[in-house]
Amino acid sequence: MGSCAYPVKNVRDLTTVEAYACLKGVVFVEEMGFGEVIVEGDSITAIKKLQSPENDRSLIGVIISKIKEKTRRFRSIEFRYIPRGPNEVAHAVAAWRRGCNSSTFWMEETPSEDLQGTQRLEELGEENDPRILSEEY
Numbered sequence: 028m029g030s031c032a033y034p035v036k037n038v039r040d041l042t043t044v045e046a047y048a049c050l051k052g053v054v055f056v057e058e059m060g061f062g063e064v065i066v067e068g069d070s071i072t073a074i075k076k077l078q079s080p081e082n083d084r085s086l087i088g089v090i091i092s093k094i095k096e097k098t099r100r101f102r103s104i105e106f107r108y109i110p111r112g113p114n115e116v117a118h119a120v121a122a123w124r125r126g127c128n129s130s131t132f133w134m135e136e137t138p139s140e141d142l143q144g145t146q147r148l149e150e151l152g153e154e155n156d157p158r159i160l161s162e163e164y
Contacts, residue, residue, distance in 0.1 A: 034128055045070035046090040049077070053097050053104075062102040067109045074108040 038044050049068055056064050068074055076083045076091045083091040098104045 034130070040086065042070055042072050043087050043090070046073045046076075046087040046094075049073060049106075050090050050094050050097075053094050057097060057100055064101055064104045065107060066104065067107045069109055069111045071108050074106050077106040 035044050035047055038047065045068055049066060049070075052066055053064075056066075066077075073087065073091070076085070076087070077094060082088070085091075
């Protein structure tokens with residue numbers, strides 16, 4: 028399992044932030060050499076656009092196209108929508124990283140020790156499936 032948190036600046040639209048987080052996550056798992064990946068996110072708009080075979084002409088179309096281009100490099104990649112409630116792990120990381128100017132990476136562990144004061148991440152996330160990457164930005 029791998030997780031990453033990246034700073035996102037000068038973006039005010041939440042859907043754009045979610046799409047950008049997904050792109051950064053796909054780049055992360057590509058660089059780590061994963062061949063089979065499940066990407067989960069709570070932006071139904073971004074997930075539907077990634078699942079669609081159609082070209083996207085919306086505001087986030089360029090980001091969606093970059094992600095789709097990268098999907099060809101995996102044996103399998105699946106994009107899943109999960110409601111915000113079960114996606115508390117990603118939001119806890121986002122709140123913790125808000126205002127930071129550097130990227131943070133975790134491999135084969137969760138950032139629970141780094142998130143003191145939040146509910147334990149192990150209790151919030153799915154079982155430690157090594158193929159799952161939550162959108163953490």
